[in-house]
Structure formats: C-alpha cells, structure tokens
Amino acid sequence: MEPVDIGLWGVPLAILGGAIRVSTPFIFVSLGECLTERSGRINLGLEGTLVFGAMSGYAAAYETGSPFAGVLVAAVFGAMFGLLHGWLCSFRGVNDIAVGIAMMLFGMGLAFFFGKPYIQPVAPDLPALSLGWWSDIPQVQAALQVNVLFIAGGLLALFMAWMFRSTRVGLTVRVVGDSTDAARAMGLDPDRVRLLSTGVGGALAGVGGAYLSLYYPGSWTEGVSSGQGLMAIALVIFARWNPVNCFWAALLFGGAGALGPALQSVGVSEGYYLFFAAPYVLTLALLVMTSSPDRAMQGAPSELSLTK
Amino acid sequence: MTTLKRLNRRHFLGTSATALGAAALAGLARPAIAAEDLTVGFIYVGPKDDFGYNQSHAEGAAAVKEMAGVTVLEEENVPESMDVQNTMESMINFDGATLLFPTSFGYWNPHILELAPKYTDVRFEHCGGMWAEGDPANAGSYFGYIGMGQYLNGIAAGHATKSKKIGFVAAKPIPQVLNNINSFLLGARAVDPEIICQVIFTGEWSLAVKEAEATNALADQGCDVITCHVDGPKVVCETAVARGAYVCGYHADQSPLAGDLYLTGAEWNWASVYTDMVAKTLAGEPIPNFVRGGLADGFIKMSPLGPAVSDAGRAQFEAARAEIMAGGFAVLKGPLMDNRGNVIAADGEAFAETDVKLESMDYLVDGVLGSTS
Numbered sequence: 001m002e003p004v005d006i007g008l009w010g011v012p013l014a015i016l017g018g019a020i021r022v023s024t025p026f027i028f029v030s031l032g033e034c035l036t037e038r039s040g041r042i043n044l045g046l047e048g049t050l051v052f053g054a055m056s057g058y059a060a061a062y063e064t065g066s067p068f069a070g071v072l073v074a075a076v077f078g079a080m081f082g083l084l085h086g087w088l089c090s091f092r093g094v095n096d097i098a099v100g101i102a103m104m105l106f107g108m109g110l111a112f113f114f115g116k117p118y119i120q121p122v123a124p125d126l127p128a129l130s131l132g133w134w135s136d137i138p139q140v141q142a143a144l145q146v147n148v149l150f151i152a153g154g155l156l157a158l159f160m161a162w163m164f165r166s167t168r169v170g171l172t173v174r175v176v177g178d179s180t181d182a183a184r185a186m187g188l189d190p191d192r193v194r195l196l197s198t199g200v201g202g203a204l205a206g207v208g209g210a211y212l213s214l215y216y217p218g219s220w221t222e223g224v225s226s227g228q229g230l231m232a233i234a235l236v237i238f239a240r241w242n243p244v245n246c247f248w249a250a251l252l253f254g255g256a257g258a259l260g261p262a263l264q265s266v267g268v269s270e271g272y273y274l275f276f277a278a279p280y281v282l283t284l285a286l287l288v289m290t291s292s293p294d295r296a297m298q299g300a301p302s303e304l305s306l307t308k
Numbered sequence: 309m310t311t312l313k314r315l316n317r318r319h320f321l322g323t324s325a326t327a328l329g330a331a332a333l334a335g336l337a338r339p340a341i342a343a344e345d346l347t348v349g350f351i352y353v354g355p356k357d358d359f360g361y362n363q364s365h366a367e368g369a370a371a372v373k374e375m376a377g378v379t380v381l382e383e384e385n386v387p388e389s390m391d392v393q394n395t396m397e398s399m400i401n402f403d404g405a406t407l408l409f410p411t412s413f414g415y416w417n418p419h420i421l422e423l424a425p426k427y428t429d430v431r432f433e434h435c436g437g438m439w440a441e442g443d444p445a446n447a448g449s450y451f452g453y454i455g456m457g458q459y460l461n462g463i464a465a466g467h468a469t470k471s472k473k474i475g476f477v478a479a480k481p482i483p484q485v486l487n488n489i490n491s492f493l494l495g496a497r498a499v500d501p502e503i504i505c506q507v508i509f510t511g512e513w514s515l516a517v518k519e520a521e522a523t524n525a526l527a528d529q530g531c532d533v534i535t536c537h538v539d540g541p542k543v544v545c546e547t548a549v550a551r552g553a554y555v556c557g558y559h560a561d562q563s564p565l566a567g568d569l570y571l572t573g574a575e576w577n578w579a580s581v582y583t584d585m586v587a588k589t590l591a592g593e594p595i596p597n598f599v600r601g602g603l604a605d606g607f608i609k610m611s612p613l614g615p616a617v618s619d620a621g622r623a624q625f626e627a628a629r630a631e632i633m634a635g636g637f638a639v640l641k642g643p644l645m646d647n648r649g650n651v652i653a654a655d656g657e658a659f660a661e662t663d664v665k666l667e668s669m670d671y672l673v674d675g676v677l678g679s680t681s
Binding site: 021120216226261271 | 508514515516518519521528529543547565
C-alpha cells in the first residue's frame with residue numbers, strides 16, 4: 001500500500017501510536033508495584049525484574065518457538081525475584097528500599113550474564129491485533145497495531161480496581177497495607193500477604209519485560225529497558241495507588257516519549273534534547289499541579305516506609 | 309571465636325614472607341614471557357555481539373586472536389568515563405598489555421590523553437579520534453572513510469525509493485555521523501536530485517525504544533528506505549522491516565535481520581586493519597600516529613547487494629565503487645549549500661575522501677531535513 005502524506009497529523013498519530021506501543025511495560029510494572037505497595041512494601045527491584053523478564057522471555061521464546069511460552073517463563077522468573085525480595089524483607093530490621101536496590105542490580109547483572117548468547121538470535125514476536133481496519137491510511141493502521149498484552153494490561157487494571165474495592169483478597173491486602181496491627185488482630189499473617197503480593201508484583205513486571213523483548217522494540221539487548229522500570233515505580237505514586245490511574249498514567253508516559261522523534265519527523269528539529277525530556281517535565285508538572293499540603297499522600301497505604 | 313585460630317604475629321609474618329617471596333618470583337618470571345608474547349587489549353562501549361559497531365571491532369579482535377604469539381584481552385560494556393581508565397590500567401598492570409585498542413569515540417579525550425603520558429611503553433590505538441601534533445607520541449588514532457560506504461548505500465536507496473524520501477536514524481550530531489547522513493543523501497541524489505532525506509537524532513548511542521519510535525516516525529512520514537548510525541542497528545532494522553521499508557545496513561552485515569528488504573550496507577573491515585597493526589608491532593615497526601583508509605585500503609567493505617536492487621541500480625553502484633577504489637573521489641563537491649542556506653563548497657571546489665576538513669563537519673547539506681542541535 002502506498003503511504004499517504006499525513007504531514008503534521010504525524011505528531012498526534014505518533015503520540016497515539018507511541019502511547020499504545022511504549023506504554024505496556026509501564027502498565028505491567030506499575031500494576032505490579034501498585035499491588036506490592038498496597039500491601040505495605042516498596043519493591044524498587046522491579047527494574048531488574050523487568051530486564052531479567054526481557055532476557056528470560058526472549059530466551060524461552062527462542063528455544064521453544066512460542067512467544068507465549070516466553071511470557072510465561074518471564075512471569076515465573078519475575079515471581080521468583082519478587083518472592084526473594086518479599087522473603088528477605090520479612091526479617092526484622094531489613095529495609096525494603098535497600099533490598100530493592102540490591103535486587104535491581106542483581107537482576108540486571110544476572111540478565112546480562114545469562115543473556116549473552118541471546119543477543120544475536122531472532123525470537124518469534126508476540127501477535128498483535130489490527131484495530132485500524134476501518135482506515136485506508138497505512139500510518140493509522142500501523143499506529144493501531146495493538147498487542148494482546150496491552151489489552152490484557154487494560155483489563156488487568158480494571159480487574160485490580162474491582163479486586164481492591166469489592167473482594168476479600170483486596171480487603172486483606174489493603175488491611176495489611178494500612179495497619180499491621182489491625183491485620184494481626186483480624187488473624188491475618190502480614191508477612192505472608194506481603195510475600196505473595198511482592199511475588200505477584202514481580203510476575204507482572206516479568207511480563208512487562210517479555211513485552212519489551214518480544215514485541216516492542218522486539219529484541220533482547222542490554223539497553224532494552226533504559227530505566228523504564230524505575231519510571232513505572234514513580235508512576236504508581238503519581239497515580240495515587242489506583243490501578244486504573246496507573247493505566248492512564250502509563251499511556252501518558254508512552255505518548256510523551258514518542259513526542260521527540262515525531263516532532264523531528266515533521267521538521268521541528270531544533271532543541272530535540274528538550275523534547276526528549278518531555279516525559280520527565282510532564283511528571284514534574286503534573287505532580288506540582290496535583291499536589292496539595294493537605295492531601296499530599298492521599299491514597300497511600302499507611303504501612304509504606306515512604307509514609308511512616 | 310573459640311574455634312578460630314588466633315592470628316599470632318609470628319605466624320602472620322611467616323605467611324606474609326612466603327607470599328611476598330612467591331610474588332617476587334612471579335614478578336621475575338613475567339618479563340620473560342612478555343618478551344615473546346604480545347598482549348593486546350580491546351575495549352568496547354557495548355556488548356560485542358550487537359550486530360553493530362562493537363561487533364565489527366570484536367570481529368577484528370577475533371582475527372588478531374588467530375595470530376601466533378599474541379594474547380588477546382577483551383572487555384565489553386565499558387562506559388566512556390573513569391571506568392575506561394580503570395579498565396586500561398588493569399589491562400596494563402595486571403595482564404601486561406602493551407597494545408590497547410579502546411574503540412569508542414569518547415575514550416579519547418580525556419581518558420587516553422591522560423593515561424598515555426603515564427605509560428609511555430604502552431601503545432594506545434584509538435578508533436575515530438583526531439591525533440594531532442602535540443598529542444602523546446605513544447597514542448594514535450585510526451578510522452575509515454565509512455562515508456563512502458554511506459554514499460554507495462545512498463545510490464542503492466536512490467534506486468529503491470518510490471516516495472523520493474529516505475530516512476536516517478542518527479545517535480548524536482558528531483562529525484562522523486553528519487558525514488554519513490550527508491553522504492547517504494548525496495548518493496541518493498546522484499540517482500535523482502529530487503530525493504530528500506529525513507533525519508531523526510535519538511541523542512544516545514544505544515536507546516532501543518527511542519530508536520524504534522524514530523524508525524516508526526520516519527515510516528509515518530513516508531520514508532521507504534531507512535538506514536542508521538547508532539551502535540546496534542538491530543532494532544532499527546527490525547522495525548523498518550516490520551513497516552515494509554527497505555534497509556541499508558551500517559557497521560556490520562544485517563542481511564540476516566532484513567532479508568529481501570536489505571539493499572546493501574556499509575561495513576567496517578577491522579580484521580584487516582588490526583592484523584596489520586599487530587603484525588607491525590610484532591615486527592618492531594612503528595605504527596603511524598594518524599591512520600586513515602577507505603574501500604581501497606580494506607578499511608571498509610560493502611554487504612553484497614540484495615535482490616531488491618534493480619539492474620540499473622547495480623550498474624551505477626558498481627561504477628561508483630570502481631571510481632572510489634581508484635582514489636581521490638569526492639562526495640561533497642560544489643556547488644553545495646547546507647540546509648540553512650550557507651555555502652559549503654563553491655563551484656569547482658571539492659572535498660576528497662581524504663580531506664581532514666570532513667572530520668570537523670558541523671552541517672547538514674541541502675536536502676536533509678533535520679538540524680544539528
């Protein structure tokens with residue numbers, strides 16, 4: 001099909017396409033971190049989990065020929081990293097932030113070590129759904145290639161919101177996150193709840209990593225994440241620990257990241273380093289705009305070491 | 309504590325003396341080995357199997373490994389910071405390396421320039437830098453005229469493009485990158501002077517997601533042939549192919565990634581350069597401080613032409629290659645303007661491939677959409 005000259009429409013289209021393409025790892029990592037933080041722990045190690053998920057998912061997809069096997073393996077390894085973090089933090093006096101930083105470096109180092117033989121081979125990609133069938137413009141069709149994991153992430157955000165609001169599991173996680181004493185009085189075991197929440201959070205981050213290496217950008221390289229896991233953790237605070245907000249915030253970050261290349265492609269080429277900083281400027285601006293001295297930590301689980 | 313042996317002074321002194329003695333013996337033994345054996349160190353800024361810049365150097369290192377009497381050390385993922393100084397010092401002091409190839413552009417200033425005066429019996433050979441009179445005599449810089457390869461890429465691209473718009477994903481606006489962009493466009497314009505080239509800078513040598521976004525943005529704007537100058541072209545290649553655009557390779561052969569959409573590629577040929585330099589060192593001959601070479605000298609090579617290149621394209625490509633091999637070829641020649649309207653070369657003026665002025669290029673020529681800052 002012949003490309004159509006879309007001129008300046010390229011910018012909103014690239015932001016839309018970028019939001020869909022780039023946001024999925026943000027969605028999964030931030031939903032995972034949201035669950036973990038709601039139970040009262042912070043896992044900063046998710047950047048390492050993301051990178052290890054990308055490596056293990058790519059390796060498994062290459063060895064088995066099935067990208068879904070890759071996603072599964074990435075989730076399993078992610079869960080193992082999460083459980084290790086949760087287990088270490090269950091000891092008295094162990095700081096979850098310090099353990100998280102150690103886990104981040106550990107995960108990345110391990111991924112680089114085992115990932116060496118998988119930089120060269122080409123693994124099968126995850127399938128995408130073409131939601132642009134209604135348009136004749138190839139650019140629109142390309143932007144609306146929606147990956148199955150993106151849709152899964154959106155549904156998961158809705159599910160988690162429902163889970164926190166109206167299920168027993170959600171209530172348990174929230175009680176443990178808001179007051180260890182109250183949880184104990186109810187006969188719950190806070191350490192176990194946190195262990196499992198961190199494990200599931202890690203599994204989600206692993207899936208996010210598999211998306212990076214199996215769909216977009218679609219190959220395993222050591223620089224594949226470039227800090228997206230850390231940004232996703234910050235995004236949870238920005239989203240006020242609400243899963244649905246995490247989804248929207250992830251879209252916003254994805255779209256903002258596409259702004260720099262898109263502006264250059266339509267001829268706004270001066271000062272591109274500034275446009276590349278757009279996602280971070282946006283975060284700062286939104287944090288300032290939504291902040292208030294009265295409700296700065298609104299929605300924050302009160303057992304979180306950030307709020308204590 | 310009761311089970312542990314107390315550290316007593318006599319015991320401690322005894323052990324230390326033995327250890328020192330052993331170390332002294334090892335120290336005496338070392339120069340004997342070093343006299344026969346040349347230890348060569350290669351340092352890469354990224355992984356050495358990245359389908360790109362680092363892989364091209366690692367292929368050169370692999371050729372050096374085959375030579376008799378040479379031990380090769382390699383370290384990858386070394387940032388352009390104090391880290392590279394530590395790596396170089398450890399290669400020199402612990403492994404006895406006397407010839408170093410720190411291959412990334414940013415290693416030169418200040419890192420090599422600081423270390424070279426400290427280790428005057430070690431030879432530092434840097435890729436891409438500009439050794440000048442007054443720089444340490446035991447340092448040198450080498451590079452190839454890869455812009456000629458991008459010019460040939462441009463000819464293949466000029467014949468393949470239907471939209472008359474070709475795309476370039478670039479890392480940073482340094483002279484070598486700008487020269488590649490300009491050469492790529494001028495090659496395409498040798499086919500059709502109406503062709504324009506859109507460039508997008510990602511700002512970093514290796515940034516997978518941004519490279520993919522840049523490639524998508526180029527495809528959205530109708531670029532149907534895409535090439536790049538980033539450390540690892542794998543992501544750009546795969547994204548371009550997914551969008552149905554033709555690919556011209558860079559650094560190494562990417563035809564396994566792009567298949568039938570691969571037109572050709574500008575590749576480094578470090579194997580011939582490195583074995584030559586190591587052979588000179590083994591023979592005790594000096595290596596010149598400033599080494600440059602092109603297609604004819606075996607510094608660069610082209611990937612075999614892909615099936616999508618037309619017969620007319622093939623003919624023009626081969627003719628241009630023969631002209632470059634003959635020497636003295638100029639891609640940039642007058643009348644030529646940059647894309648801000650300044651005159652770069654007047655009518656009759658030309659910059660041959662060997663012209664050092666090309667290595668301080670700070671402009672994009674007329675026909676390139678993009679800006680250097």
